[in-house]
Amino acid sequence: MHILKLFGFYNRTEFALHLSTDMCSTTGDLEEYVTKYLEGSSNLSLLLDYDGTLTPIVAHPDLATIPPETKDVLERLSQIPEIFVAIISGRAVDNVKSMVGVDTITYAGNHGLEVLYPDGSRYNHQLPSNFDDQLKELIAKLEKKVVRDGAWIENKGSTLTFHYRATPEPLKETIRQEAEKIIQEANFKIGKAHMAIEVRPKVEWNKGSIALLLLEKKYGNNWNKETKVIFIGDDTTDEDAMKALKGNAATFRIAKCDAMKTNAEKIISSTDNVIEILKLVDKYFKK
Numbered sequence: 001m002h003i004l005k006l007f008g009f010y011n012r013t014e015f016a017l018h019l020s021t022d023m024c025s026t027t028g029d030l031e032e033y034v035t036k037y038l039e040g041s042s043n044l045s046l047l048l049d050y051d052g053t054l055t056p057i058v059a060h061p062d063l064a065t066i067p068p069e070t071k072d073v074l075e076r077l078s079q080i081p082e083i084f085v086a087i088i089s090g091r092a093v094d095n096v097k098s099m100v101g102v103d104t105i106t107y108a109g110n111h112g113l114e115v116l117y118p119d120g121s122r123y124n125h126q127l128p129s130n131f132d133d134q135l136k137e138l139i140a141k142l143e144k145k146v147v148r149d150g151a152w153i154e155n156k157g158s159t160l161t162f163h164y165r166a167t168p169e170p171l172k173e174t175i176r177q178e179a180e181k182i183i184q185e186a187n188f189k190i191g192k193a194h195m196a197i198e199v200r201p202k203v204e205w206n207k208g209s210i211a212l213l214l215l216e217k218k219y220g221n222n223w224n225k226e227t228k229v230i231f232i233g234d235d236t237t238d239e240d241a242m243k244a245l246k247g248n249a250a251t252f253r254i255a256k257c258d259a260m261k262t263n264a265e266k267i268i269s270s271t272d273n274v275i276e277i278l279k280l281v282d283k284y285f286k287k
């Protein structure tokens, strides 16, 4: 007998659904979960993704402005001495800082390849020696073949995003496949994103690596004994951080609560839940 049937599940879908329904949070749940996680903590590291987490996904990256309520609570939290706030984004670091507009936060951009600290100092991860030329060549190829029908390139210096959100529905899949082929042939890493392809250099560095680096820098090698950690993200690249923090953090993934495979501890359904979590943190540290 198949192992799933042995446990009373008819098929894989039914099993996956069972798993994810259990993980899906209701508002009451969320309050209980966050409060319980924070119980007895004297400090907290709050690591947050930007697009799709602090701001809903919209038609164009320039339109993804942060809701004033989210900005207010982030500003308050980042001024509490016991809380370390970092935003870890796929955007270029200066761009994500200008979108959020809070100076007291640490910003990691380009999936962790660059960091901008509140004191103005920076970290830049080492890129392959001929990277700039390779990127230029890739951009030229993409422009020639697939920058059409609404598809466009967001050049972020050490990574790029190929956006096809504005491409008419019947052409989307063809353009995505063509672009992926070109990117793969040019020897870059490919990541799935919302109506976009994340293009990164072939280096072993991701949102998980930068999350660990930031925590070590702030709290030392034994950071997991020194701080509680909350990570929230909504996308495939955020899974790297959820995986790296496994067992040492409360991690949340924004997603539809159906058959979702994730490294996060909890699935939440929207950016509203993110504000709710931030407010629960604020309430806890105000006590």
Ligand SMILES: O=P(O)(O)OC[C@H]1O[C@H](O[C@H]2O[C@H](CO)[C@@H](O)[C@H](O)[C@H]2O)[C@H](O)[C@@H](O)[C@@H]1O
Residues within 6 Å of the ligand: 049, 050, 051, 052, 053, 056, 057, 058, 059, 060, 061, 062, 064, 088, 089, 090, 091, 092, 154, 156, 161, 163, 165, 193, 194, 195, 196, 198, 235, 237
């Ligand atoms: O790591 P994140 O902060 O989540 O950034 C991931 C990418 O987000 C942006 O693109 C996505 O959001 C846009 C605005 O809502 C949307 O129009 C686009 O379709 C999404 O893919 C951003 O433009 C990228 O640079 C980031 O890598």
